[in-house]
Every structure is written in C-alpha cells, then in structure tokens.
Amino acid sequence: xxxxxxxxxxxxxxxxxxxxxxxxxxxxxxxxxxxxxxxxxxxxxxxxxxxxxxxxxxxxxxxxxxxxxxxxxxxxxxx
Amino acid sequence: xxxxxxxxxxxxxxxxxxxxxxxxxxxxxxxxxxxxxxxxxxxxxxxxxxxxxxxxxxxxxxxxxxxxxxxxxxxxxxxxxxxxxxxxxxxxxxxxxxxxxxxxxxxxxxxxxxxxxxxxxxxxxxxxxxxxxxxxxxxxxxxxxxxxxxxxxxxxxxxxxxxxxxxxxxxxxxxxxxxxxxxxxxxxxxxxxxxxxxxxxxxxxxxxxxxxxxxxxxxxxxxxxxxxxxxxxxxxxxxxxxxxxxxxxxxxxxxxxxxxxxxxxxxxxxxxxxxxxxxxxxxxxxxxxxxxxxxxxxxxxxxxxxxxxxxxxxxxxxxxxxxxxxxxxxxxxxxxxxxxxxxxxxxxxxxxxxxxxxxxxxxxxxxxxxxxxxxxxxxxxxxxxxxxxxxxxxxxxxxxxxxxxxxxxxxxxxxxxxxxxxxxxxxxxxxxxxxxxxxxxxxxxxxxxxxxxxxxxxxxxxxxxxxxxxxxxxxxxxxxxxxxxxxxxxxxxxxxxxxxxxxxxxxxxxxxxxxxxxxxxxxxxxxxxxxxxxxxxxxxxxxxxxxxxxxxxxxxxxxxxxxxxxxxxxxxxxxxxxxxxxxxxxxxxxxxxxxxxxxxxxxxxxxxxxxxxxxxxxxxxxxxxxxxxxxxxxxxxxxxx
Numbered sequence: 009x010x011x012x013x014x015x016x017x018x019x020x021x022x023x024x025x026x027x028x029x030x031x032x033x034x035x036x037x038x039x040x041x042x043x044x045x046x047x048x049x050x051x052x053x054x055x056x057x058x059x060x061x062x063x064x065x066x067x068x069x070x071x072x073x074x075x076x077x078x079x080x081x082x083x084x085x086x087x
Numbered sequence: 088x089x090x091x092x093x094x095x096x097x098x099x100x101x102x103x104x105x106x107x108x109x110x111x112x113x114x115x116x117x118x119x120x121x122x123x124x125x126x127x128x129x130x131x132x133x134x135x136x137x138x139x140x141x142x143x144x145x146x147x148x149x150x151x152x153x154x155x156x157x158x159x160x161x162x163x164x165x166x167x168x169x170x171x172x173x174x175x176x177x178x179x180x181x182x183x184x185x186x187x188x189x190x191x192x193x194x195x196x197x198x199x200x201x202x203x204x205x206x207x208x209x210x211x212x213x214x215x216x217x218x219x220x221x222x223x224x225x226x227x228x229x230x231x232x233x234x235x236x237x238x239x240x241x242x243x244x245x246x247x248x249x250x251x252x253x254x255x256x257x258x259x260x261x262x263x264x265x266x267x268x269x270x271x272x273x274x275x276x277x278x279x280x281x282x283x284x285x286x287x288x289x290x291x292x293x294x295x296x297x298x299x300x301x302x303x304x305x306x307x308x309x310x311x312x313x314x315x316x317x318x319x320x321x322x323x324x325x326x327x328x329x330x331x332x333x334x335x336x337x338x339x340x341x342x343x344x345x346x347x348x349x350x351x352x353x354x355x356x357x358x359x360x361x362x363x364x365x366x367x368x369x370x371x372x373x374x375x376x377x378x379x380x381x382x383x384x385x386x387x388x389x390x391x392x393x394x395x396x397x398x399x400x401x402x403x404x405x406x407x408x409x410x411x412x413x414x415x416x417x418x419x420x421x422x423x424x425x426x427x428x429x430x431x432x433x434x435x436x437x438x439x440x441x442x443x444x445x446x447x448x449x450x451x452x453x454x455x456x457x458x459x460x461x462x463x464x465x466x467x468x469x470x471x472x473x474x475x476x477x478x479x480x481x482x483x484x485x486x487x488x489x490x491x492x493x494x495x496x497x498x499x500x501x502x503x504x505x506x507x508x509x510x511x512x513x514x515x516x517x518x519x520x521x522x523x524x525x526x527x528x529x530x531x532x533x534x535x536x537x538x539x540x541x542x543x544x545x546x547x548x549x550x551x552x553x554x555x556x557x558x559x560x561x562x563x564x565x566x567x568x569x570x571x572x573x574x575x576x577x578x579x580x581x582x583x584x585x586x587x588x589x590x591x592x593x594x595x596x597x598x599x600x601x602x603x604x605x606x607x608x609x610x611x612x613x614x615x616x617x618x619x620x621x622x623x624x625x626x627x628x629x630x631x632x633x634x635x636x637x638x639x640x641x642x643x644x645x646x647x648x649x650x651x652x653x654x655x656x657x658x659x660x661x662x663x664x665x666x667x668x669x670x671x672x673x674x675x676x677x678x679x680x681x682x683x684x685x686x687x688x689x690x691x692x693x694x695x696x697x698x699x700x701x702x703x704x705x706x707x708x709x710x711x712x713x714x715x716x717x718x719x720x721x722x723x724x725x726x727x728x
Contacts, residue, residue, distance in 0.1 A: 024134045027141060048170045051332065055339045056134060067328055 035077030113146035140174035166224025183354035230285035269316035553714035644712030
C-alpha cells in the first residue's frame with residue numbers, strides 16, 4: 009500500500025473517529041490541531057487504524073507517535 | 088474473536104447511509120425516539136455507537152420529546168476507564184427502548200461515591216448504579232492453599248460490595264447492578280488453580296458464587312460479565328496492552344457487546360423484554376418445506392445433522408416456554424398441512440399444546456404477527472420473530488419496527504445460539520407465576536382472525552428491487568425444471584409429473600410454449616421459482632398444462648407478471664384464448680382461486696372440485712408489479728390461429 013492509499017484510508021478513519029469530515033489528514037497533523045483529539049480519542053483512533061489495516065502496534069510504538077507522518081511510517085513498517 | 092458476539096450478528100448490518108441518516112436525525116417531524124431506536128437497531132461498532140450517542144445528545148439538547156423511549160438515569164462506578172464505554176451505553180440503550188442518561192463520577196472513586204451521602208452520584212438520584220468493577224478493583228490478596236484465609240478474603244470482598252450497595256440504597260434509593268468478575272487468563276499452577284483455595288481463579292469463582300447469592304436475596308441486579316467473558320473467551324476479553332496503556336478492563340472490540348448487555352439489563356429493570364417467541368416453520372422449526380417434502384421428507388430427526396440443528400431450535404423454544412415465554416407460530420402454509428408434523432412426526436419436540444396461537448395461512452407475516460399480538464393481548468414490542476427467510480424478516484422489520492427480528496446465519500446449526508445471543512428475553516427476576524404464564528396465555532388464546540392487511544406491503548415490495556427473468560426451457564435449466572415438476576405440491580395447479588426425456592421433448596417441440604422463471608432481489612438470487620407449460624389444444628387456444636411456482640415468492644404478484652409474459656407470447660403466436668385447469672389434491676388448496684384472481688372466467692366445476700377456466704387474450708391486462716422484467720431466448724412460436 010503506498011502513501012496515497014494510506015492517506016485516503018486515514019481520512020475516512022479520522023472522519024469516523026472524530027466525526028468531522030473537514031479534517032485534512034497531512035503528515036504534520038497532530039493532536040493540537042484537531043478538536044476532541046484527547047488521549048482517549050487518540051486510543052480509539054489507534055484501535056480503529058489497527059482494525060482497518062489488520063495490524064497490531066506494540067505499546068512502545070504507540071508511545072512514540074507524534075503526528076500523522078509517524079503513524080503512516082509505522083503502518084508501512086507493519087505492511 | 089468469535090464474530091457472532093464481537094459483531095452482534097443477530098442484528099442487521101448498518102446501512103451504507105448510516106452517517107447521513109445520523110446527520111438527519113431530528114430533522115423530520117416524526118417521533119424522535121423511534122428514529123433513534125431504528126438507527127440503534129443495527130450491529131454498530133464502537134465508532135458508530137459513539138457517533139450515534141453524539142447525535143442523540145444533540146437531538147435531545149433542544150428539549151424535544153424522545154417518545155417512545157423511556158428515560159433512565161444510570162450512574163457508573165468503576166475502577167477502570169469507562170469514557171469510551173459511556174457513549175456506547177447511550178446508543179445501545181436506545182436499541183432497547185431506553186433514553187439513557189449516564190452519570191460518570193471521577194475515575195476510581197467507587198467507595199467515596201457510594202458511601203458519602205451527598206456525593207455526586209447519590210445527590211443526583213439515579214435510577215440505578217452500575218458497579219462496573221473488575222477483579223483489579225477488589226480488595227483481594229492471594230492465600231494459596233489456605234482455605235481459611237481464602238474464605239475470609241471472599242467474605243471481605245462480599246462485605247465490601249454489600250457496603251457499597253447499602254450506602255447507595257440509603258443515600259440515593261437506587262438499585263445496584265453488580266457485575267460478576269472475569270478471572271484473568273494467567274494461572275499459577277495450571278488446572279490446579281481451579282481446585283486449590285486462595286488462587287486467583289478459585290477466589291474469583293467463590294466471589295462470583297457468593298455475589299450471585301447476595302443478589303438473589305437483596306433485590307439488587309446481576310450483570311454476568313464473567314459469563315459474557317467466558318462466552319467470547321477470556322484471552323479475547325482481557326487485553327493487557329489496553330489495560331496498561333489506558334486502564335480498559337476489557338478489549339475495545341467487545342465494548343459493543345458489553346454495552347448491549349448493560350442495555351438489556353436496564354431494559355429488563357423497566358420491564359421491557361420479550362414475552363413471546365413467534366416461530367416460522369419451514370426451514371426454521373424443521374429442515375425443508377412440509378408442503379413440498381411431506382412428513383417423510385422434512386429434516387427433524389436425531390442423527391441427521393440438519394435435523395439436529397432444527398431440533399436445537401425446538402429445544403430452546405421449549406425451554407423458553409418453561410420459563411414463561413409464550414410460543415406462537417406464523418407460517419405461510421395451509422393450516423392443516425402445517426399442523427401435521429406437530430401431530431404426527433415422532434421426532435418433533437414441539438407439540439400443538441405448546442403453541443398458544445397457530446397462524447398458518449397465506450397472508451403476509453406482518454398481518455399475522457399483529458393478529459398474534461392482538462390475540463395474546465401483548466404489545467408488539469414484546470414479540471420476537473424467528474424466520475430463516477431474509478425477505479420475511481425485512482418485511483416485518485419494515486412494517487412492524489417494534490417487533491424484534493434476529494438475523495440468522497446461513498447454517499441452521501447456529502440458529503439457536505444466535506437467538507440466545509440476542510438476549511431478547513433478558514429478565515432480572517424470576518417469579519413462580521412465570522412458570523405458569525405460557526399456559527395462561529394459551530388458555531385464553533383463540534385462533535386469531537385476520538381481516539386487515541398490514542399497510543405498506545406494496546412499498547416494501549418495490550424496495551426489494553426485484554428482477555424477474557423469463558426463458559423458454561433449455562438444457563441448462565432442465566434438471567431444475569424436472570426437480571420442481573416432481574417436487575412442488577402447493578403452488579401447483581395440475582400437479583402433473585414429468586420425466587427428464589418428457590421435458591426434453593417439450594423443450595424441442597416448437598408447438599409447445601414453455602417458461603422457466605427466475606427471480607432475484609436485494610437479498611440475492613432466488614433461482615428458478617416458476618415453471619409453465621402451454622400446449623396447443625383446439626385452434627387458437629393454449630391449454631396451460633403446468634403452472635407451478637415456489638412458495639418462497641408468494642405475495643409478490645409474481646403470478647401476475649407470469650401471466651403478462653404468457654399473454655405477450657400468445658399474442659405473437661396469434662393465440663386467442665388461454666385455458667386453465669385447477670386439479671385439486673390434498674396439498675394445493677393454496678391455488679384454488681389462482682385463475683379467478685388472475686381474471687379468468689370459470690367454465691366448469693365437477694364434483695371432485697376440478698375447475699376449468701378461460702381467458703380471452705385480446706384485451707386481457709393483468710395487474711403489474713414493481714419489478715424489472717427480462718425476457719430472453721425466445722424464438723417465435725408457430726401460429727395456430
């Protein structure tokens with residue numbers, strides 16, 4: 009799966025999790041940019057990503073995530 | 088993970104337009120509560136539940152009435168993170184007819200909230216308090232091999248839980264919902280953990296047992312979380328990573344299941360649970376079609392895998408009846424034929440005496456279920472309808488949305504489990520009167536009379552997106568044509584049986600007009616559902632030698648569409664009249680009025696009940712039905728005018 013496909017899927021997931029279809033999913037996007045992206049919604053987002061891509065992240069991988077760019081790299085490393 | 092439970096497979100999948108329906112919630116003038124409920128009545132995942140809860144919150148913020156949902160205030164006390172669970176509770180409660188308001192005090196303040204008279208929970212006067220503790224929230228120390236210390240530990244835990252209950256009762260008057268505890272996966276010795284006092288497994292066994300006893304005595308309510316966790320498997324229930332990261336006491340994937348169990352329990356406290364089970368017969372209570380396969384042909388015997396699957400449905404129904412659930416039957420069948428297996432089949436567990444209302448006729452099932460509800464004087468919302476046929480399920484859901492209609496998997500082996508997993512008959516107490524209830528309804532039940540037809544059948548049929556396909560007989564279809572000709576008993580005007588070579592002959596005879604009819608709809612392809620043979624008799628006349636159809640497509644005006652097709656070809660062939668015969672057998676009473684309903688004129692009737700009919704082709708215009716027509720493979724038939 010290439011970057012573009014991952015971003016398309018992530019855009020759907022962000023709409024689903026944050027209930028906001030206006031979110032532009034870019035590599036720089038992080039929690040401070042999105043209304044309602046608190047620690048629990050973060051976990052719900054990670055869980056939804058794991059389910060959608062059929063992968064499982066380790067606890068330390070999740071702990072290191074800073075922004076969407078990191079998340080995309082992590083998804084690719086599991087692909 | 089077992090998908091029956093993790094994906095709530097007894098509920099229909101969420102529709103494609105779920106998100107836009109959510110956005111439109113509350114825009115129409117209709118009762119808000121019904122809209123919310125119909126959205127909640129799908130198998131929703133955590134994100135969908137969260138969105139629905141948000142939409143419910145928004146729609147109710149304006150102070151609009153949420154009838155017919157019943158308000159309920161639930162406080163949740165927990166030692167784990169419940170923030171993601173709360174929205175799921177609100178949305179799942181709507182599924183069960185409850186408008187749930189959840190009070191959620193700060194994290195891990197269980198004892199403070201219960202025991203302080205003016206705590207947030209106590210002062211808000213909830214209807215119930217859910218003590219959502221997991222084993223990590225108990226004052227519990229291992230005491231391996233020391234039975235006295237183990238008993239003391241169990242007494243200590245039960246004393247703690249009782250103190251919570253007393254505090255809440257005294258300070259707020261609310262009832263407590265206690266959860267049993269799912270034991271951790273990890274063992275110390277292995278199997279010995281279950282036997283040895285003071286291990287985690289045996290301590291939790293003892294606590295669950297004592298807690299269950301406390302609940303029966305105290306008027307509190309039990310939510311058997313341990314039972315839910317066992318059903319899905321402890322390793323799937325406990326997610327250690329999620330506990331470490333966010334203090335989730337069980338896997339996020341099972342939040343929809345857990346929330347539905349809480350919602351059922353709350354609904355049961357409010358008396359909203361199923362009281363009657365309405366059973367379809369063919370391919371639900373037994374395998375096969377009694378009208379076609381006969382008493383010897385249906386599968387309902389021990390030793391036959393298919394038969395045992397249907398027996399399991401019967402056994403569950405009987406056991407439900409034993410605890411007070413009323414049983415009824417709604418079947419598209421001739422009454423007498425449908426009763427035969429109950430009266431004569433030695434392997435049937437269900438007998439007529441167990442059925443309070445027996446509705447076997449050819450009306451649509453929504454009309455029948457309404458009649459059953461009237462007959463039993465029970466509301467539609469306490470009816471559960473079990474049917475293998477997705478079209479029947481869809482019709483009932485559409486016309487009678489209050490009736491619970493579980494989805495069923497393709498394999499009957501899982502029918503009973505799916506029905507039970509849906510939790511339609513959840514109850515929080517059991518009274519001795521319950522034992523007598525089923526019989527009570529039965530004594531009072533007469534056979535319901537069905538006058539009024541349910542509204543909206545036409546609109547529902549249009550929504551099925553049906554395509555009917557007509558072809559002449561061909562080699563590809565021959566095996567199925569021969570099978571239908573030799574098997575169909577009910578929707579069969581003449582019950583003439585033909586062999587494969589005889590059908591091949593008709594296929595190749597240019598004077599004989601034949602039709603094989605197929606029907607597809609949004610639920611899939613029903614395959615070949617009709618067979619017609621017309622033979623030239625006197626000049627300009629087609630004698631309808633054979634007209635048979637599958638009972639599966641009854642009530643969809645397929646026969647009207649078939650007649651239109653025959654007429655089209657008759658006109659091309661220069662035929663002026665169709666002549667039809669009804670030859671009565673002990674199985675085909677269903678079609679006694681077939682030709683009359685299609686506008687044929689009766690010419691003759693003999694003492695056996697055999698009737699002869701004719702229709703003048705010119706000017707005949709039978710009613711049309713909402714389906715797409717495909718007519719293919721025909722060459723012009725020789726003219727006989």
